[in-house]
Amino acid sequence: MPIVSPKQLRERYDVIIVGSGAGGGQMAYTLTMEGLKVLVLEAGRVYDPVSETPMLQTWNQAPLRGVATPDKQYGFYDASIESGWELPGEPYTNASSEPSRQFRWWRQRMLGGRTNHWGRVSLRNGPYDFKTRSRQGIGFDWPMTYQDLAPWYDKAEMLVGIFGDQEGIENSPDSSPGVLLPPPKFRAGEILARERARPLGISVVPVHRAVLTQQQDAWRIPGRLHPGNPRAQRLLAENMRLRLKCLFATDCHRGCSIKAAFDSTSVYLAPALKTGDLDLLPQAMVHQVTLNAMGKASGVVFIDKQSGREHRARGRVVVIAGGSQESVRLLLNSQSNRFPDGLANSSGLVGKYLTDSVARRVSAQIPALENLPLHNEDGVVGQQAYMPWWLAGEQETLDFPGGYKALLVSGRKMPNLNIGRRFDQVSQADGIPFGRQLKEEARRYYGSFQSIGAQGAMAANDDCYCELDPVVKDRWGIPVLRFHWKWSEDELRQVSHQQRAMAEILEAMGGRFFKRPLAEQPEKAIRQGGTIIHEVGGAIMGAHPSKSVTNQWCQTWDVPNLIVGDGATFPGTADKNPTLTIMALAYRAADHLVDEMKKGNL
Amino acid sequence: MNDSTDGREPAGKDLPRVDRRTALRWMGAATAAIPVLEREALGAERSGTRRPRLPAGGYGPDPDLLRSYQPGDLWSLTLNDAQRRLVMVLCDLVMPADESSPSASSLGVHDFIDEWISSPYPGQVEDRRILLEGLAWIDVEAIRSEGEVFVSLPAEKQFKMCQALARRAKASSNTFPGSFFYRLRNLVAGAYYTTPEGMEDIGYRGNTPQDRWDGPPPEVLEKLNLPPQ
Ligand SMILES: Cc1cc2nc3c(=O)[nH]c(=O)nc-3n(C[C@H](O)[C@H](O)[C@H](O)COP(=O)(O)OP(=O)(O)OC[C@H]3O[C@@H](n4cnc5c(N)ncnc54)[C@H](O)[C@@H]3O)c2cc1C
Numbered sequence: 120m121p122i123v124s125p126k127q128l129r130e131r132y133d134v135i136i137v138g139s140g141a142g143g144g145q146m147a148y149t150l151t152m153e154g155l156k157v158l159v160l161e162a163g164r165v166y167d168p169v170s171e172t173p174m175l176q177t178w179n180q181a182p183l184r185g186v187a188t189p190d191k192q193y194g195f196y197d198a199s200i201e202s203g204w205e206l207p208g209e210p211y212t213n214a215s216s217e218p219s220r221q222f223r224w225w226r227q228r229m230l231g232g233r234t235n236h237w238g239r240v241s242l243r244n245g246p247y248d249f250k251t252r253s254r255q256g257i258g259f260d261w262p263m264t265y266q267d268l269a270p271w272y273d274k275a276e277m278l279v280g281i282f283g284d285q286e287g288i289e290n291s292p293d294s295s296p297g298v299l300l301p302p303p304k305f306r307a308g309e310i311l312a313r314e315r316a317r318p319l320g321i322s323v324v325p326v327h328r329a330v331l332t333q334q335q336d337a338w339r340i341p342g343r344l345h346p347g348n349p350r351a352q353r354l355l356a357e358n359m360r361l362r363l364k365c366l367f368a369t370d371c372h373r374g375c376s377i378k379a380a381f382d383s384t385s386v387y388l389a390p391a392l393k394t395g396d397l398d399l400l401p402q403a404m405v406h407q408v409t410l411n412a413m414g415k416a417s418g419v420v421f422i423d424k425q426s427g428r429e430h431r432a433r434g435r436v437v438v439i440a441g442g443s444q445e446s447v448r449l450l451l452n453s454q455s456n457r458f459p460d461g462l463a464n465s466s467g468l469v470g471k472y473l474t475d476s477v478a479r480r481v482s483a484q485i486p487a488l489e490n491l492p493l494h495n496e497d498g499v500v501g502q503q504a505y506m507p508w509w510l511a512g513e514q515e516t517l518d519f520p521g522g523y524k525a526l527l528v529s530g531r532k533m534p535n536l537n538i539g540r541r542f543d544q545v546s547q548a549d550g551i552p553f554g555r556q557l558k559e560e561a562r563r564y565y566g567s568f569q570s571i572g573a574q575g576a577m578a579a580n581d582d583c584y585c586e587l588d589p590v591v592k593d594r595w596g597i598p599v600l601r602f603h604w605k606w607s608e609d610e611l612r613q614v615s616h617q618q619r620a621m622a623e624i625l626e627a628m629g630g631r632f633f634k635r636p637l638a639e640q641p642e643k644a645i646r647q648g649g650t651i652i653h654e655v656g657g658a659i660m661g662a663h664p665s666k667s668v669t670n671q672w673c674q675t676w677d678v679p680n681l682i683v684g685d686g687a688t689f690p691g692t693a694d695k696n697p698t699l700t701i702m703a704l705a706y707r708a709a710d711h712l713v714d715e716m717k718k719g720n721l
Numbered sequence: 722m723n724d725s726t727d728g729r730e731p732a733g734k735d736l737p738r739v740d741r742r743t744a745l746r747w748m749g750a751a752t753a754a755i756p757v758l759e760r761e762a763l764g765a766e767r768s769g770t771r772r773p774r775l776p777a778g779g780y781g782p783d784p785d786l787l788r789s790y791q792p793g794d795l796w797s798l799t800l801n802d803a804q805r806r807l808v809m810v811l812c813d814l815v816m817p818a819d820e821s822s823p824s825a826s827s828l829g830v831h832d833f834i835d836e837w838i839s840s841p842y843p844g845q846v847e848d849r850r851i852l853l854e855g856l857a858w859i860d861v862e863a864i865r866s867e868g869e870v871f872v873s874l875p876a877e878k879q880f881k882m883c884q885a886l887a888r889r890a891k892a893s894s895n896t897f898p899g900s901f902f903y904r905l906r907n908l909v910a911g912a913y914y915t916t917p918e919g920m921e922d923i924g925y926r927g928n929t930p931q932d933r934w935d936g937p938p939p940e941v942l943e944k945l946n947l948p949p950q
């Protein structure tokens with residue numbers, strides 16, 4: 120039985136993985152396909168996207184029209200359960216009471232982690248993004264080049280199923296031919312943005328997202344991903360055939376019961392379970408990695424949330440992938456004589472160098488989009504178009520390092536409760552509009568709003584880090600994290616540039632602004648650290664044991680059979696979203712691990 | 722897939738999953754926030770008045786997402802008959818029937834308003850306070866100026882009062898009674914446009930599984946002066 124209870128654990132596993140999200144799922148997939156005996160411990164419950172996803176439900180079927188509440192912090196239908204900015208009994212703290220110096224932490228306690236509801240935007244880091252220090256004199260270089268990771272980007276993209284196009288844009292890499300699925304057609308507002316942004320030297324191109332615009336090629340891909348491994352080929356092909364193409368309806372944040380949108384459970388864990396080599400233990404909160412007498416990782420200690428009892432699991436290798444900061448916490452809480460300051464922390468760098476995307480949206484109303492003939496604009500519900508960073512070649516002319524990309528949000532989307540006040544600023548009424556007038560204005564203006572959301576790079580700095588809170592503990596008595604955060608001038612200047620550029624594009628579309636873009640007040644514009652939920656770092660990879668926590672294979676320098684399988688190893692944040700890189704790194708680390716185990720090195 | 726009333730247990734049985742302390746905290750916040758005016762107004766004898774019960778507990782962090790929920794399924798409702806009638810009339814002033822679509826009350830929007838102000842969550846506490854206060858105020862105001870409760874006024878008078886409130890709401894959406902009308906309008910219009918009929922009326926044509934997505938039809942591109950794609 121693949122879903123196990125603490126009593127059913129094997130004596131010893133080849134590999135123990137903590138967390139079942141993007142990183143942990145990818146590791147579990149690769150390792151079980153290679154025949155290793157794997158245990159995944161997941162703090163949340165088993166969640167089945169196929170039978171639990173509210174697909175076509177409309178807001179009037181949900182309590183309170185589905186608005187966010189303390190129980191469902193991203194709204195009722197969002198594919199997040201037992202999740203949120205605040206979790207009862209599981210606090211975290213901030214060292215500063217100043218909001219701009221605080222970090223917000225979204226945690227998701229369910230099988231598949233945040234991959235159940237993520238936006239699925241899946242962009243590769245570019246060559247420059249691996250060389251931040253060499254190019255910009257700040258932050259860190261990665262201990263690898265883009266070329267080193269590129270083959271695993273291809274593999275991850277083929278496995279996950281990602282649409283996109285080949286654009287040839289500097290530092291926003293294309294995939295190898297035949298890897299991506301065809302992108303969806305643009306919506307009206309996206310076409311308009313493309314036409315109006317072009318004269319500004321800005322290209323609007325299809326974004327890359329983990330959504331199947333057509334079924335994956337189950338004849339070709341399994342052989343490419345698993346050469347010489349017929350069992351893996353068969354299991355992958357079977358799973359690919361169970362994934363249908365997008366319905367061009369229903370919001371991906373709710374999850375996808377037809378498996379067209381990627382989540383870890385449907386794509387990684389389902390075939391991994393079919394190998395018979397995966398044991399999955401839900402409701403298990405790991406709080407310590409144990410060491411043997413030789414100083415090697417020997418297993419984990421966890422709390423079975425149902426009984427409240429502590430248990431152990433043993434393995435030859437331990438992978439931690441609880442979602443960046445949770446992995447950091449686990450290291451810091453795994454203290455021993457050998458590692459009094461936390462496991463694998465001889466460098467003193469565990470918890471250091473947290474980064475997040477630098478982001479803010481600008482919105483406008485576009486008169487050209489008023490009163491359009493009625494039509495369905497769901498498309499692949501969610502983002503379809505974006506502007507890759509257009510000044511990568513002219514960075515030296517700017518007053519900030521690193522770029523940003525901009526995602527378009529437009530269209531005749533399913534209205535939510537907020538739509539009631541949406542038309543106030545465009546209304547011709549002398550009071551707030553209501554009655555027949557509101558109905559008429561709503562028909563006219565609905566779908567004429569456009570937002571552009573920039574998300575930019577952040578180099579690691581000394582002011583953004585976490586540590587164990589000396590006092591506060593969670594409901595199980597496990598010490599919690601305390602965060603420190605400070606945006607640097609670089610990020611503030613970047614946000615100003617973002618606000619100006621977004622406004623310029625919207626203006627070119629004829630946009631009317633009702634909230635002034637905040638170019639002159641970057642400290643107001645920038646969101647709190649963590650808000651974009653792209654947080655990474657805390658156990659960064661590097662070329663030297665004294666300056667980093669892991670090597671390029673995500674093995675900790677101090678304990679080579681301990682692997683960090685999530686974004687904690689990122690030495691910085693690029694202008695790309697993190698998850699595809701988390702998956703490619705985990706894929707590469709898992710391939711390396713298999714080699715090392717075969718060679719008897721671990 | 723769409724029809725998710727699948728014969729499961731009605732909600733409410735194992736409802737208060739929020740721990741007692743949290744629930745009490747929310748309740749405390751809710752009670753404390755109700756101003757004197759409202760207590761008095763509610764205490765005043767009108768037909769079938771009952772003091773609103775303040776509910777505890779919500780749907781918890783792991784609710785059934787597939788069920789179709791109705792107002793009153795998860796927590797008990799607040800409005801008495803007179804208040805309910807008043808809310809129905811106000812709903813239809815905000816979203817009246819016209820040539821193309823039905824009125825708010827015919828879509829049960831008033832029940833949503835009741836569900837909303839009866840919510841056990843802190844996000845709705847302020848709306849509860851202001852809406853209940855507003856319902857009391859509007860009758861007092863109607864009696865003062867016209868000698869009758871609001872629902873008994875002729876339609877034009879009702880509309881005029883709303884118009885005045887709409888202007889005050891525009892001047893300041895935070896100052897009572899403009900704040901009352903502002904919140905009421907937001908909720909009624911929002912609830913209206915989240916029903917299938919409302920979505921149809923506003924021009925949303927999605928949420929329909931399709932075999933393909935071809936981008937906007939030619940007439941849309943034409944209107945935008947964009948070339949065929
Ligand atoms: C609303 C939203 C939109 C997003 N959109 C995008 C996007 O478009 N593109 C993008 O690249 N990224 C996006 N992200 C970020 C993306 O979700 C994460 O980068 C990604 O899921 C990280 O994967 P992970 O494996 O590191 O962590 P997670 O997916 O968070 O998984 C970690 C898992 O580990 C479990 N766990 C944690 N601690 C323990 C423990 N001690 N013991 C046992 N189990 C534990 C957790 O319960 C969880 O299930 C988005 C996130 C959110 C919230």
Ligand code: SF4
Nearest residue numbers: 365366369371375380
């Ligand atoms: S838009 Fe497509 S991929 Fe996304 S949830 Fe709906 S059917 Fe699935």
